[in-house]
Amino acid sequence: MSSQNLVYQSIARAAHDHGTTTMFGLMGDANLFMVDSFVRDFGGRFVPAAHEGSSILMAFAYGHVSGKVGVATVTHGPALTNCMTALTEAARGHMPMVVLAGDTPTDNPRHLQGIDQRELVKATGAGFEQLRTPATVGKDVARAYYRAQVERRPIVLNMPADFMWQEADYDIDVLDVFTAPGGVAQGDILDNAIGMIASARRPLILAGGGAVEARDQLIRLADRLEAPLATTLKAKGLFKDHPYNIDIFGTLSTPAAYDLIAQSDCIICFGTALHDFTTDRGKLMKDKRIVQIDVDPTAIGGGLHPDAALVADAGLTAETIVYWLDEAEIPASGFTRELDIPTLTAHPVGPEKTTEGFVSYVHALERLEDALPQDRILVTDGGRFMTEVWCRLSVPDPKSFVGTVNFGAIGLGLQEAVGAGVAAPDRPVVLFSGDGGFMMGGINEFNTAVRLNLDLIVIIANDSAYGAEHIQFIDRKMDPSLTEFHWPSFAEIATSLGGQGIEVRSNAELETAIEALGGRKGPILIELRLDPMDVPRMRI
Numbered sequence: 001m002s003s004q005n006l007v008y009q010s011i012a013r014a015a016h017d018h019g020t021t022t023m024f025g026l027m028g029d030a031n032l033f034m035v036d037s038f039v040r041d042f043g044g045r046f047v048p049a050a051h052e053g054s055s056i057l058m059a060f061a062y063g064h065v066s067g068k069v070g071v072a073t074v075t076h077g078p079a080l081t082n083c084m085t086a087l088t089e090a091a092r093g094h095m096p097m098v099v100l101a102g103d104t105p106t107d108n109p110r111h112l113q114g115i116d117q118r119e120l121v122k123a124t125g126a127g128f129e130q131l132r133t134p135a136t137v138g139k140d141v142a143r144a145y146y147r148a149q150v151e152r153r154p155i156v157l158n159m160p161a162d163f164m165w166q167e168a169d170y171d172i173d174v175l176d177v178f179t180a181p182g183g184v185a186q187g188d189i190l191d192n193a194i195g196m197i198a199s200a201r202r203p204l205i206l207a208g209g210g211a212v213e214a215r216d217q218l219i220r221l222a223d224r225l226e227a228p229l230a231t232t233l234k235a236k237g238l239f240k241d242h243p244y245n246i247d248i249f250g251t252l253s254t255p256a257a258y259d260l261i262a263q264s265d266c267i268i269c270f271g272t273a274l275h276d277f278t279t280d281r282g283k284l285m286k287d288k289r290i291v292q293i294d295v296d297p298t299a300i301g302g303g304l305h306p307d308a309a310l311v312a313d314a315g316l317t318a319e320t321i322v323y324w325l326d327e328a329e330i331p332a333s334g335f336t337r338e339l340d341i342p343t344l345t346a347h348p349v350g351p352e353k354t355t356e357g358f359v360s361y362v363h364a365l366e367r368l369e370d371a372l373p374q375d376r377i378l379v380t381d382g383g384r385f386m387t388e389v390w391c392r393l394s395v396p397d398p399k400s401f402v403g404t405v406n407f408g409a410i411g412l413g414l415q416e417a418v419g420a421g422v423a424a425p426d427r428p429v430v431l432f433s434g435d436g437g438f439m440m441g442g443i444n445e446f447n448t449a450v451r452l453n454l455d456l457i458v459i460i461a462n463d464s465a466y467g468a469e470h471i472q473f474i475d476r477k478m479d480p481s482l483t484e485f486h487w488p489s490f491a492e493i494a495t496s497l498g499g500q501g502i503e504v505r506s507n508a509e510l511e512t513a514i515e516a517l518g519g520r521k522g523p524i525l526i527e528l529r530l531d532p533m534d535v536p537r538m539r540i
Contacts, residue, residue: 009133009164010170011100012037012044014141017172020071022046022062022422023100024055026347028075028295030161034072047422047452050444052079054415056086056154061402061419063095065377070419073100076161077113077162080495083122085409091125092406094209097154099126105162117158126154134166136189138173146175185293185312185355193308194321196289198330200266203227206249207314208272209234210294212398214315216341218270221318224325226332228260228339232272233403237395244336250278251540257344264288264335268321270314274303277540292319312470340393347391357505358531361385361461362511365392371514372382372457373428377420380404381413381442383434384468385461387539400427408461410434414458418445428455435462435487438519443493449523450498456523460490463532470532484532494525501525 011034015023022045023426027035038044049055055072063070074080080101104111106189121128129144185193197203206212207221208231217236222229222244229239230249241247246257253261256282261267266289272278274292279285282304292306293314300309309316327389354360369392378395379402381387386403397403402420404412417431433442438460449456463470465484475479491501502513504526513526 008033010137016042024058025073052082053086057415058419059418065423075102087124096148185310208232210271211314217315217318273299381433381437382410410437414442463530499523
């Protein structure tokens with residue numbers, strides 16, 4: 001091992017000292033020597049992406065699935081501008097990440113690729129940290145890792161290219177991150193909240209992404225109250241196999257579960273900001289008491305004003321509520337005794353209507369739910385196809401679900417599927433993407449998955465159109481032809497890129513594709529050919 005006395009070596013060493021074993025990125029003249037040192041001097045793994053924005057998305061999904069700080073690296077100028085959408089997605093997804101971004105030399109203000117990188121990063125919602133001098137490398141890297149974890153967003157560490165071969169002083173400098181729970185609810189507001197919960201006859205517990213770690217405590221509270229459990233999309237799978245789990249709450253609920261939510265009289269919300277899609281723009285929260293618990297004060301009151309708001313840890317608050325219910329000998333509500341869970345969780349399928357040369361999308365999803373590996377990590381790209389996937393495909397737990405939904409973008413799914421696959425190499429990753437999203441961002445990274453030999457199953461919902469726009473033209477009785485595309489065969493593209501591609505135009509061909517999954521070696525792509533007039537509408 002070299003002496004690590006140059007800046008590029010010290011940055012690599014600092015990443016290693018912070019527990020980073022995998023780094024995603026694309027090399028350029030401002031970061032290539034750092035990447036080389038990370039791999040050769042410290043035994044790190046570098047996963048090269050085909051596009052800079054992809055490396056951000058890979059690190060994002062890697063962090064979500066692994067629970068670690070995701071790390072990516074890019075060079076300066078256009079490399080960083082290529083990351084704008086990805087950084088916005090990651091920032092709005094509240095994922096701790098560090099991005100080691102090179103910058104043009106400080107002594108060349110007229111450099112062809114020079115831009116104000118600080119202002120660029122700020123526009124995405126990510127944080128910015130400057131590598132100040134060669135003497136402060138350890139402290140600056142430590143600050144970036146610390147902020148990423150505390151602020152729960154990407155922090156871009158700006159690294160001037162002319163620093164890299166300068167002498168550096170490096171001392172191990174890993175800052176302790178405050179990870180204790182955010183406190184226990186107390187006082188009059190807690191008393192009022194418990195009073196609302198105790199008097200409820202039809203209470204319901206809703207958990208969001210901020211309450212995933214409190215699963216056991218929320219189940220104890222639900223069992224104590226005899227209240228059904230539901231989750232937001234980001235907590236999908238949290239209560240899987242619980243007898244009174246009604247699955248996703250809101251516009252993605254089954255019709256029966258939607259009616260049940262409407263009939264409840266008190267909703268106890270843990271770790272959710274109550275997005276418009278969760279509340280159906282407030283309709284599901286009318287005429288009922290709302291108790292909202294979140295450790296993040298900015299999550300409370302954004303969508304609607306709750307009747308009781310507790311800035312506190314979800315698990316500890318649930319335990320506290322159970323304690324006082326027991327102390328006051330409050331009887332259980334009995335609400336769950338009325339429920340027929342199979343009816344509440346079954347999404348309608350309807351008759352199978354197919355046009356010659358196409359497969360029924362809903363029926364294909366119902367078949368794939370049973371046929372795909374049950375220990376899967378499910379990743380979804382954006383598009384009108386995605387809501388049916390969310391409703392009909394199950395996951396083992398929230399960390400096994402990666403939805404690229406934070407910025408409303410399409411074309412991010414395959415990149416995040418790669419990151420998920422690197423994080424969990426012993427598990428299959430299933431990606432659902434639309435044709436437009438795959439053309440926009442999937443093709444350039446499918447070969448990355450091939451190079452990495454990932455256990456990746458890609459399902460393309462190919463209606464040869466930008467479907468959400470297609471249906472708007474149809475609704476207004478206008479010509480939708482501008483939304484329609486004659487794409488090349490995605491199955492043939494997958495094969496040409498080193499994977500295996502299968503086209504599906506009938507139920508028989510779907511069964512052939514499913515059979516091929518059993519013998520897959522590396523990435524496989526199944527192209528579902530769909531009638532653009534027969535794809536269900538989005539449920540949001």
